[in-house]
Amino acid sequence: MRMRATAIAHPNLALVKYWGKRDIRLNLPAAGSLSVTLSGLRTQTSVAFIPGQARDAVILNGRAVWGPKLDRIVRFLDHLRRLAGTDLRATVNTENDFPTAAGLASSSSGFAALAAAGAAALGLELTAPELSVLARLGSGSAARSIHGGFVEMLPGVMPDGSDSHAVPVAYENHWDLRCLILLTAKGEKSIGSTEAMNHTASSSPYYRAWVESVPHDLALAREAIRNRDMKTLAVVAERSCLRMHASAAAADPGILFWNGTTIELIHHIRKLRSDGFPVFFTIDAGPHVKVFCSASEMSAVTQSIRSVFSGDIIVARPGPGVYLKDEPERR
Numbered sequence: 001m002r003m004r005a006t007a008i009a010h011p012n013l014a015l016v017k018y019w020g021k022r023d024i025r026l027n028l029p030a031a032g033s034l035s036v037t038l039s040g041l042r043t044q045t046s047v048a049f050i051p052g053q054a055r056d057a058v059i060l061n062g063r064a065v066w067g068p069k070l071d072r073i074v075r076f077l078d079h080l081r082r083l084a085g086t087d088l089r090a091t092v093n094t095e096n097d098f099p100t101a102a103g104l105a106s107s108s109s110g111f112a113a114l115a116a117a118g119a120a121a122l123g124l125e126l127t128a129p130e131l132s133v134l135a136r137l138g139s140g141s142a143a144r145s146i147h148g149g150f151v152e153m154l155p156g157v158m159p160d161g162s163d164s165h166a167v168p169v170a171y172e173n174h175w176d177l178r179c180l181i182l183l184t185a186k187g188e189k190s191i192g193s194t195e196a197m198n199h200t201a202s203s204s205p206y207y208r209a210w211v212e213s214v215p216h217d218l219a220l221a222r223e224a225i226r227n228r229d230m231k232t233l234a235v236v237a238e239r240s241c242l243r244m245h246a247s248a249a250a251a252d253p254g255i256l257f258w259n260g261t262t263i264e265l266i267h268h269i270r271k272l273r274s275d276g277f278p279v280f281f282t283i284d285a286g287p288h289v290k291v292f293c294s295a296s297e298m299s300a301v302t303q304s305i306r307s308v309f310s311g312d313i314i315v316a317r318p319g320p321g322v323y324l325k326d327e328p329e330r331r
């Protein structure tokens with residue numbers, strides 16, 4: 001057992017969204033989802049299990065983490081300790097090169113990197129599905145960042161969640177897409193994804209219809225990715241995004257993640273598409289707009305967006321799954 005390890009993971013963006021759980025305690029999703037793991041944004045996490053250390057310590061971007069955020073990570077470290085049969089406490093040091101808890105999927109890369117580094121530090125030799133199951137216990141979307149490229153999350157049927165993990169759909173170099181992340185606001189979002197999706201599930205009359213709509217969208221998206229069919233993927237991804245947000249907006253009280261710029265950008269992207277550009281948007285549990293287009297169209301799409309948007313833009317592309325710093329990337 002080497003007791004310490006460092007892992008690198010990239011956040012993923014869902015094209016068919018995950019929104020709602022069949023088991024809150026085990027983070028089991030109510031339906032599948034499909035995402036792209038993105039290079040261009042990255043989390044690096046080091047974990048050290050230290051004999052004699054009294055309690056877990058977590059440092060995020062150089063600052064100590066406290067309160068409910070620390071409790072969530074300690075609960076995750078407890079899963080690791082149970083698997084390894086140890087009661088050693090850990091020091092976790094994690095760095096994001098992009099805004100945390102702002103609707104940029106930091107929990108997906110965060111828990112994927114923590115799962116891989118923690119498991120390696122404790123000498124756990126896990127298969128990819130086992131590592132994905134472990135990451136899922138930290139955050140549902142983290143299960144998908146174990147793999148690179150285009151990834152599907154299987155909801156599974158087992159009560160213990162052992163069949164609820166991600167699987168690769170296509171490698172990162174399968175399709176040379178670009179993702180422009182348009183930052184429409186600064187700071188952390190007002191409500192976390194976990195709380196927002198649980199509130200939607202318990203109070204939105206549209207929630208059931210949302211969950212029932214997912215399998216059909218998954219089948220279409222899977223096929224569209226295999227065929228590099230932008231037209232179909234655009235329709236499915238925007239539909240999945242809008243249905244997810246509609247189910248949240250119909251909760252009681254309703255949850256609205258968008259600001260005015262979000263809506264202006266939605267209209268602009270749809271206009272671009274009707275003008276013949278193969279482009280589409282998606283939006284997560286925050287106000288930022290993520291725009292997908294082919295690599296060859298990126299400069300024209302960026303130029304057009306710049307006519308209505310002056311905020312920061314992060315450029316990302318399909319990227320690798322989680323890997324240990326001193327080992328090759330996992331494909």
Ligand code: 2P0
Nearest residue numbers: 014017018139140141193194284285
């Ligand atoms: C997704 N999101 O599929 C959806 C779309 C946000 C909007 O997965 O409670 O942070 O930790 O399982 O993974 C965000 O949810 O929630 C998310 P938990 P998570 O990407």
